[in-house]
Amino acid sequence: MIGTLLERAARRTQAADLTFKSDETLTLGFDGGRLKSAGRLQERGVNLRVVAGGRMGFAGTTDTEPEPLLEMALASAAVGEEVQLELPRPQPLPQVTTHYPRAAVATLEELAQLGQGIHDRLTRDGCHIRVSVERSVGSVRVANTAGVDAGYDVSSVSLGAELVRIRGDDVLTIREYWAGGDLPGNADLEWLVGGILQRLQWAERTAESLHGALPVCFTPSGAEALLLPLHAALQGKALLHGVSPLMVRGRAITFASSFSLTDDPLLDGRPGSRPIDDEGVVSRRTSLVQQGNVQEFIYDLESAGRAGTQPTGHGRRTIFGKPQAAFSNLVVAPGEYSFPNLLGLISSGVLVDRLHGVGQGNLVSGTFANQIATAYRVEQGEVVGRIASGTVAGNAYELLGRITTLGQDAPWRGSTSVPAMLVEGVTVS
Amino acid sequence: MHNRLADAITSSRADYTEIRLERSWLTAVAYRGSRLEGANSSLDLGGFVRCMSRGYGWGAVSFNGLEHLDAMVARAHELSLAVRLDQPIRLAELPARRDDVRADLDGDVRGISLAEKQQLLDRLNQEMLAVDRRIVDTQAAYRDEVTEYWFANSDGTMLYELRPDVTLSAVALARDEGVVERGLESIGVRGGWRSVQECDQLFRTAARRAIQLLTAPRVRSGTYPVVLDPRLAGVLVHEAIGHMSEADVIADNAEARAMMTIGRRFGSELLTVGDDGSAAGLRGSLPYDDEGTPTQNTLLIQNGVLVGRLHSRETAARMSERPTGNARAVSFRHAPIVRLTNTYIANGRGTLDDLLKGIRFGVYCCDALGGQTHLENFSFTSGYGHMIRDGKLAELVKPIVLAGNLFKTLDRVDSVAGDFRWNQLGGGCGKGGQVPLPVAEGAPHIRLSEVAVGGGQ
Numbered sequence: 001m002i003g004t005l006l007e008r009a010a011r012r013t014q015a016a017d018l019t020f021k022s023d024e025t026l027t028l029g030f031d032g033g034r035l036k037s038a039g040r041l042q043e044r045g046v047n048l049r050v051v052a053g054g055r056m057g058f059a060g061t062t063d064t065e066p067e068p069l070l071e072m073a074l075a076s077a078a079v080g081e082e083v084q085l086e087l088p089r090p091q092p093l094p095q096v097t098t099h100y101p102r103a104a105v106a107t108l109e110e111l112a113q114l115g116q117g118i119h120d121r122l123t124r125d126g127c128h129i130r131v132s133v134e135r136s137v138g139s140v141r142v143a144n145t146a147g148v149d150a151g152y153d154v155s156s157v158s159l160g161a162e163l164v165r166i167r168g169d170d171v172l173t174i175r176e177y178w179a180g181g182d183l184p185g186n187a188d189l190e191w192l193v194g195g196i197l198q199r200l201q202w203a204e205r206t207a208e209s210l211h212g213a214l215p216v217c218f219t220p221s222g223a224e225a226l227l228l229p230l231h232a233a234l235q236g237k238a239l240l241h242g243v244s245p246l247m248v249r250g251r252a253i254t255f256a257s258s259f260s261l262t263d264d265p266l267l268d269g270r271p272g273s274r275p276i277d278d279e280g281v282v283s284r285r286t287s288l289v290q291q292g293n294v295q296e297f298i299y300d301l302e303s304a305g306r307a308g309t310q311p312t313g314h315g316r317r318t319i320f321g322k323p324q325a326a327f328s329n330l331v332v333a334p335g336e337y338s339f340p341n342l343l344g345l346i347s348s349g350v351l352v353d354r355l356h357g358v359g360q361g362n363l364v365s366g367t368f369a370n371q372i373a374t375a376y377r378v379e380q381g382e383v384v385g386r387i388a389s390g391t392v393a394g395n396a397y398e399l400l401g402r403i404t405t406l407g408q409d410a411p412w413r414g415s416t417s418v419p420a421m422l423v424e425g426v427t428v429s
Numbered sequence: 430m431h432n433r434l435a436d437a438i439t440s441s442r443a444d445y446t447e448i449r450l451e452r453s454w455l456t457a458v459a460y461r462g463s464r465l466e467g468a469n470s471s472l473d474l475g476g477f478v479r480c481m482s483r484g485y486g487w488g489a490v491s492f493n494g495l496e497h498l499d500a501m502v503a504r505a506h507e508l509s510l511a512v513r514l515d516q517p518i519r520l521a522e523l524p525a526r527r528d529d530v531r532a533d534l535d536g537d538v539r540g541i542s543l544a545e546k547q548q549l550l551d552r553l554n555q556e557m558l559a560v561d562r563r564i565v566d567t568q569a570a571y572r573d574e575v576t577e578y579w580f581a582n583s584d585g586t587m588l589y590e591l592r593p594d595v596t597l598s599a600v601a602l603a604r605d606e607g608v609v610e611r612g613l614e615s616i617g618v619r620g621g622w623r624s625v626q627e628c629d630q631l632f633r634t635a636a637r638r639a640i641q642l643l644t645a646p647r648v649r650s651g652t653y654p655v656v657l658d659p660r661l662a663g664v665l666v667h668e669a670i671g672h673m674s675e676a677d678v679i680a681d682n683a684e685a686r687a688m689m690t691i692g693r694r695f696g697s698e699l700l701t702v703g704d705d706g707s708a709a710g711l712r713g714s715l716p717y718d719d720e721g722t723p724t725q726n727t728l729l730i731q732n733g734v735l736v737g738r739l740h741s742r743e744t745a746a747r748m749s750e751r752p753t754g755n756a757r758a759v760s761f762r763h764a765p766i767v768r769l770t771n772t773y774i775a776n777g778r779g780t781l782d783d784l785l786k787g788i789r790f791g792v793y794c795c796d797a798l799g800g801q802t803h804l805e806n807f808s809f810t811s812g813y814g815h816m817i818r819d820g821k822l823a824e825l826v827k828p829i830v831l832a833g834n835l836f837k838t839l840d841r842v843d844s845v846a847g848d849f850r851w852n853q854l855g856g857g858c859g860k861g862g863q864v865p866l867p868v869a870e871g872a873p874h875i876r877l878s879e880v881a882v883g884g885g886q
Contacts, residue, residue: 032681038508039489041762061472062493068472076469079547108511128682166684169836171805241462241566243602245609320455320471356808356832360799365609369650369883371808371832391650391830391883429650 001066002143005048009070010145013050013077015087017145019278019317020046023138023154028112030119030131035112045319048073055080056302060320084305087146091282093275097268099153100182104137106157111135114183118161121193124200126167132160140274148280155181156271158414163196165203170388174199174374175354176221179414181269191411199353199374207377207385209428215349215404216392216426217342217378220411220418222352224359225368227332227418229396230261232364234288235325236299240307244297245366245397252294256403258335261289263298265313265328272328272415279315279323286312292401300325327415334419335406342407342420344381350428351376351383352392369393393427402426430495431589434581437498443480443488443506445520447582449719450476450495451761453574454539458546460554460569468547475761480505486512491762519746523722525585530716534593536622538573546571549625550597553632557601560636563643566602569632571595572855573621586721594618594712594867595625596855599632603639610645610827612638613798613812615855617712617867638813645825648814648882654791655831655880656784660852661811663870664797667772667858669807669835670695670702674729674737675755675767675860676744688805693735696839699777702730704739706754706770712853713770713868717754720765724754741767759863766861773871777845784844784876791817792882794829808832830883844876 002020009016022044029037045062050073057077061069115133122129134157141151158179165172178184178192218226229245238244246252265274265283276282279301287295299307300315300323316326343351355370372390376383407420430450438446453473459466475493478501488509490501538546554569573595580588598615612635618624657665672678679685706724708714715724720742729737740748741756744767756765785793793815800809810830816823849871857865 034514035486035512036514037487037489037764038511039487039764040491040504040508042490042492043762044493056467058467058469059471060469061474063472063474064494064496072470072472075543076467079465079468079544081465081467108508112511128684164682166682166688169688169805169834243566243604243609248607320473321457322459322467322469356806357799357801357810357830360801360810360830369830371830371881371883373806389881391832391881393650393883 002141005046005066005069006143006145009048009050012070012074013052015051015085015145016049017087017280018046018048018143020141021138021319023136025134025136026108026111028115028133030115032128033119035116038108047317047319049323050074050077051083051085052077054082056083056085058322062319083302085301086305087144088148088280090147093150094266094283096266096273096275096283098181098273098275099155100269103135103155103157103182106135106183118159118189118193122161122163122196126165128164130162134158142276142278142280144280150276150280152275157183159184159192161192161196163200165200172203172374172386177413179271180412181273202376202383203374203386205385207387209387209390210348210350210377211429213425214428215346216423216428217346217349217351218421218423219351219353220413220420221354223418223421225355225370225392226396226399226421228359229363229366231327233366234297236297236307236309237303237325238364239297240303243364245364246294253397255289255292255400257292258406259289259292259400259403260333262287262331263327263329264331267329270329270412270415274328277313277315278317279311281311281313281315283313283328298325298327330416332410332418334408334410337405337407339407339409339420342405342422343378343383345405345422346378346381349378350387351378355392366396368396391429393429399423399426430579431587433498434579434587437502438581438583440499441480441502441506441583443509444482445583446478446480446502447580447720448476448478448498448502449758449761450579451576453576455574456538456543456546456572458550458571460550460567462566463558465547468543470543476501477758477761477764478502478505479764480509481518482509483517484514485509486514486518487764488512489764518743520742521745521752523584523742523752526721527587528716529589531591532593532619534575534591535620535624537575538593538595538621539575541622553597553599553628556629556632557599557636560633561603561640563603563605563640564601564636565604568600570598580717580719580721582721588717588721590716593621595620597625597628597631598855599635601636601639603643605643608643610639610642612636612642617853617855619710619712619714641825642813642827645827647827648792648829650883652879652881654788655877655882656781656788656791656793656817657875657877658793658795659848659850659872659874660796661794662774662872662875663852664800664809666702666774666872667769667868667870668800668802668809669838670729671704671769671772672802673805673835674704674739675769676738676740676748677767679738680744680747689735689738691735694733695730695735696733696842698732699845700730700733700839700842701728701775702773703728703775704755704770704772708771711771711851711869715770718756718765719758720756722752722754722756724770727753739767739769741765757866759866763863766863768860768866769858769868771851771869771871774845774873774875776847776849776873778847779844780846780848781874784846784874785817785822786820788817789819792826792829793817793822794831798828805835807835831880832883833881838877838880841878841880842875843878846874849873
């Protein structure tokens with residue numbers, strides 16, 4: 001079907017490419033002590049892009065009969081922008097493991113045991129536990145009229161756990177999740193469960209809020225407020241439109257020299273791993289920030305064409321949309337401090353684990369002011385209790401410039417690996 | 430299609446079986462700056478089957494295409510047998526219905542060419558760019574969708590609906606020196622081509638606001654008396670009361686249930702809140718929910734007292750209440766869960782000026798960039814605001830983050846004005862990975878005696 005569609009497209013267009021994706025996901029939900037729901041989601045679809053009359057068009061369908069797809073894409077091209085799109089040519093694929101047979105064939109019973117095990121280990125009096133287990137098996141095929149025809153299989157497993165403790169009108173919520181290509185190992189489960197129980201223990205006591213410009217240790221989940229703006233700011237398209245706040249008067253701003261950020265699609269078994277992107281560009285590592293200096297922005301085919309640069313292999317396609325540049329796996333280089341030693345550097349400060357409303361508001365500007373969801377007070381290097389309320393505010397880019405120390409453990413949460421970060425002079429009110 | 434559905438239901442060995450099928454035609458046009466990002470159409474076809482038997486839980490299957498219905502029913506049944514329950518799931522009784530509802534398409538978008546849709550958005554986008562040379566970037570988007578919808582269950586219900594949805598959204602980015610600000614506007618309607626023909630003002634407003642915010646100061650973080658405009662009051666009622674009224678949140682959680690006891694006092698007598706999926710012509714309106722229950726107007730808070738909550742058939746049976754028609758799914762890819770429709774604060778008395786009077790120093794918060802909630806904790810971000818000085822609106826201020834505890838915040842509602850309006854925005858609500866669900870919110874201006882305000886984003 002794919003070959004025929006591309007052949008028909010080739011006859012009527014200057015260039016065409018397509019991505020075919022299919023997968024089947026099994027989802028198990030545990031709630032209040034046992035398996036509560038089981039669901040299967042089967043999805044497949046084709047996204048076709050054409051260049052006709054110098055203009056780009058695209059279309060998508062989940063119909064088994066993709067017959068109208070070419071006509072839909074041509075109609076889209078008829079009103080599309082003129083574009084210089086250079087399709088990639090075939091190249092050998094780099095080695096990266098994206099499919100783990102053990103995960104792909106795991107039975108419902110095995111996956112249910114996994115979820116029940118996590119659930120049972122978290123169960124405590126006065127706490128409501130929810131756990132989800134998801135396993136997905138699928139394949140991706142990418143082909144174009146320049147001769148690329150590549151495919152790979154994917155497996156993925158993700159675990160989510162939530163503990164809610166309600167005392168009177170006080171609600172404490174602790175969440176964590178894990179995702180990988182293979183079934184989780186003991187260390188992964190230990191990290192997930194241990195992390196939640198550690199936070200619960202920290203929250204056993206409450207502590208008075210602190211105010212002022214303080215040393216703040218962001219946990220990997222707390223650090224989202226600092227890292228999320230970079231997702232938008234490091235887009236080649238933002239640079240092209242002159243709206244990337246990383247460029248001020250033609251020069252890139254710098255961060256703390258301990259801060260390095262890499263996009264790495266070639267790590268075995270991570271959620272964003274792939275040998276080739278959805279536009280047929282083979283994958284490679286991209287150094288985004290090296291020792292505080294911005295190195296590269298990310299480009300898909302179209303933004304690279306407009307910017308007159310090479311695509312970086314970050315094209316991502318859904319079935320219905322237009323290809324967009326998106327990160328694969330983001331890795332913040334870890335530091336040298338164990339977590340207790342990192343906290344030991346704080347005489348009086350705050351450990352921020354989760355903020356409300358991260359990602360709302362004017363993300364790309366980097367400025368944020370978010371209410372604390374879970375945070376803990378640190379005195380003389382020890383967590384002394386949970387801070388019930390308060391606001392953490394600042395500019396993400398400035399704060400990334402004020403990182404003093406990074407933790408040595410950078411756990412994987414989904415497709416990001418981030419260590420704990422100690423930042424000086426964070427406004428807490 | 431009715432026969433195929435009936436055959437598949439008959440083939441099921443489960444005690445209860447339901448099938449939803451959807452065929453959607455979608456169009457999207459997007460501009461960024463003066464450049465067309467794309468104009469395209471898509472086809473989305475698929476179905477959802479859910480089965481349940483006594484002593485077992487739900488088994489659910491979703492799939493693309495509309496074939497092999499019998500096999501999908503068998504699969505869902507098999508999955509349901511993996512979930513053993515001590516307490517059987519019960520569904521509230523519902524009379525079987527056969528119905529065929531075709532909403533007024535108000536100019537069927539399927540009959541309009543892609544070129545016409547692109548030209549409409551081009552013109553609206555140009556309106557934004559023309560406002561000021563400091564508008565350095567824009568994002569304009571048009572989306573439409575018509576869905577053919579079939580629902581059948583083993584109780585004998587068989588429904589067919591035609592569901593339209595059209596949205597326009599405007600984002601203007603203004604830049605001056607190092608300052609970057611955004612203005613946002615959107616509209617979403619259950620209508621068609623004719624319903625989005627006069628939206629020029631919306632796009633100009635987004636651009637003008639972005640320019641004005643460039644020189645606007647930030648609010649100093651602190652505690653203020655606050656007046657919310659109808660849009661933000663609508664988001665407050667949606668986030669804070671709406672989500673806490675979804676019975677699936679409370680049915681399984683004894684503490685949450687205690688928190689939401691019927692008869693509990695919620696704020697002052699001024700406050701009346703409801704959710705109305707049956708209101709005519711709103712974005713969250715539907716004749717039936719995704720379990721085939723007719724939608725209705727459900728009072729949640731009446732004069733400051735909790736009087737109701739929102740149900741699916743399952744939560745209604747569990748809590749010995751009646752289903753309210755709030756079981757909704759974003760698409761055939763998902764199971765129906767308890768969701769909001771059109772959530773509102775009922776009208777009070779007086780005007781905005783009446784609310785401002787008596788505030789010596791406070792904040793007027795307008796519009797909403799987003800919000801989220803977890804049980805009684807909520808947080809949301811206003812799009813812009815004004816300081817209130819000596820009972821009058823003063824200078825424009827940058828977006829403001831409001832957060833707090835539901836109960837404390839509602840206790841502080843001390844005035845509800847009489848200028849109610851529905852807000853029909855684009856985008857939609859998210860819960861349990863299902864987003865965006867079309868909803869609407871409605872409210873008059875309301876005043877809170879005291880709210881913690883963050884310095885803004």
